[in-house]
Amino acid sequence: MNYQVEFQDVNVSYGSDIALQNINLQIPKNEIFGIIGPANAGKTTFLKAINRTLEFIHNAKTKGDILFNGTNVRSIRNVYELRRKVGVVFPLPVGLPMSIFENVAYAPRRSGIHDKYELEELVQRCLQQAMLWDEVKDRLHMLGTKLSGGQQQRLTIARALSHSPDVLCLDEFSIAIDPVTTMKIEDVLSELKDEMTIILVTNLVQQARRLADQTAFFNKSELVEYGPTEKLFTSPDNQLTYDYVTGDFG
Amino acid sequence: MSESSPTTSQGFSLRRGIEKVIDFTEPAVVGLIHLCGWSAIIFVMAIFFFVFKESLPAITGLEEGAIQGEVEQLDLVEFTTSPKWIPESAKKPTFGILALMVGTLSVTILSMVIAVPLGLGAAVYVSEFARGKPREILKVLIELLAAIPSVVWGFIGLVVLNPMLVDMTGEPVGLNILNAGIVLALMSVPIIVSVSEDALRAVPDSFREAGIALGANRWEMVYKVLFPAAKNGLLAAVLLGIGRGIGETMAVLMCTGHSVMMPTSIFDPVRTLTATIAAELGEAVRGDMHYHTLFLIGVVLFVFAFIINLTADLIVKGIKVQGNE
Incomplete structure (x- = not known):
């Protein structure tokens, strides 16, 4: 089986704080992989390890191997290309200080698309997928930072889609979005599965249950268990997991 | 009870x-x-x-x-258009400040040409690239640089830079626009660095992460994300630098050569508005034309400051209007 992302004995620490411990897991291509767990479980660190943005935290140390499309990310020379293959949506919206259009067109332009018509089409498609197009189509040249929080978050999603990544990482994307829009985006995610692998970190346990093919439960820097979502939610191997998914976690 | x-x-x-x-x-x-x-x-x-x-x-x-x-x-026509400043002439005193204005502007512009890239570059280095010890040391040193009195800078221009420029350019005297421009630039750099470093630090880390996650390299991230996000603070930094350049008196008095003439190259000596006031106000007879004219130069400096601030305001507003389209 060809995996999209594979973790082999991965340990991550910030100075003396351990953030991830002995992580072993495989994420198959074209599936939605849910990650649930309480705060401080290492979920965000897990995402940052994939696209090597951990390197910007100066005391972060990574051990073990992370394979992306079968290649060890450590051995990748052009780290910028790796990062363009991984789209990331952070929990809090970040509209970059450029126009809405530029926010979405930035990454494609960098990867060599300069045709105006092609760019416009791509921007429209990404904004539509992020359920933002109808609200901003008449003011694409407004600063992205001027949008409301929820709109900026959808802009962030559009931006993450703009470079047609192999993997889309969503880190608690629905925190700043209303439930109706969240449901619409969830529908889009289920469709996007055909085009890319989606890693969905979420605080909403039910969101993982609705969307994910497989779900992993992280707790205190460790991967407690992972497997098919239905199994994890109905008959998990670990008591902790059971407590967490049933809301009995204390 | x-x-x-x-x-x-x-x-x-x-x-x-x-x-x-x-x-x-x-x-x-x-x-x-x-x-x-x-x-x-x-x-x-x-x-x-x-x-x-x-x-x-x-x-x-x-x-x-x-x-x-x-x-x-x-x-007033002579005042603004004549390059001749001969206030103490017994026959016919002439009060033309054109040469003085050109002196002030040329020194300030040259110093900004040097100081803005240097200052912004240093600020980017300190805030984005330097880590740990080097960063702390740099910050302390830059603040120390800002605390050096202007007369010391003037001394450096006079005693250190002057002979160096004579050696390098072959000019008979090294007190000229270039000398004053360099000294002023070095004086403005610490201000520009500390103000723009604060502006860059104030940009939330999430902006950096977002830029990096899009596949931007660090320079692109600085240029495309941080600079626009911090533009108001950076503009303030540059303006403070310009303000320092126009208002600085002692160092330029010592470094420009202090001779009234229309410069034709950066190796020509000039005299600035501020240095003229400083050098002559003490000698001018209180109440005579020379005395009052020196105050009029002060008004001109006011006008300069006003124009700079207004321009900055318009630039900031211009950016905003563009964003609202």
Whole structure:
């Protein structure tokens, strides 16, 4: 089986704080992989390890191997290309200080698309997928930072889609979005599965249950268990997991 | 009951007394804070009023210092367009500040050409690339640089830079626009660095992460994300630098060569508006034309400052309007 992302004995620490411990897991291509767990479980660190943005935290140390499309990310020379293959949506919206259009067109332009018509089409498609197009189509040249929080978050999603990544990482994307829009985006995610692998970190346990093919439960820097979502939610191997998914976690 | 009632009533009245004092002092404190805010305006107005009042006789004409029966009046056209500044001439004093304005502007512009890239580059390095010890040391050193008195900078220009420029350029004297520009640039760099570093630090890390996650390399991230996000602070930094350049007196007095002439290259000596005031005000006879004209130069400096601030305002607003389209 060809995996999209594979973790082999991965340990991550910030100075003396351990953030991830002995992580072993495989994420198959074209599936939605849910990650649930309480705060401080290492979920965000897990995402940052994939696209090597951990390197910007100066005391972060990574051990073990992370394979992306079968290649060890450590051995990748052009780290910028790796990062363009991984789209990331952070929990809090970040509209970059450029126009809405530029926010979405930035990454494609960098990867060599300069045709105006092609760019416009791509921007429209990404904004539509992020359920933002109808609200901003008449003011694409407004600063992205001027949008409301929820709109900026959808802009962030559009931006993450703009470079047609192999993997889309969503880190608690629905925190700043209303439930109706969240449901619409969830529908889009289920469709996007055909085009890319989606890693969905979420605080909403039910969101993982609705969307994910497989779900992993992280707790205190460790991967407690992972497997098919239905199994994890109905008959998990670990008591902790059971407590967490049933809301009995204390 | 009779024993305890005085204490309770006393405690009661004490509490009420404190409350009353607070009620009473609250408006006083608010008033004081308002006064602090308004004092800036009052001071600017007062200075402007005084300088303007002292310069007014030069324009309206004055009788006291003039030859009997004649009214001496400053020719405003000559004042703004003549490069000749000969205030103490016995035959015919000439008050033209064109050369002085050109001197001030040329020195300031040259210093900004050097200081802005250097300062911004240093700020980006300190805030984005330097880590740990080097960063701390750099910050302390830059702050130390800002604390060096201007007369020391002038001394460096005079004693160190001067012979170096003579050696390198072959000019007979090394006191010129280039010398003053370099010294002024070095003086402005610490201000530009510390203000723009604060502006860059104020950009949330999430912006950096987002830029990096899009596949931007670090320079692109700085250029495309941080600079636009911090543009107001960066602009303020540059303006403070320019303000320092135009207002600086002692260092340019020592480094420009202080001779009134229209420069044709950066190796020519010049004289600046500020240095002229500093050097001549003490010698000018109080109340005569020379004295009042020096104050008029002060008004010109005011106008410069006003234009710079207005331009900055318009630039910032321009950026905003563009963003709202």
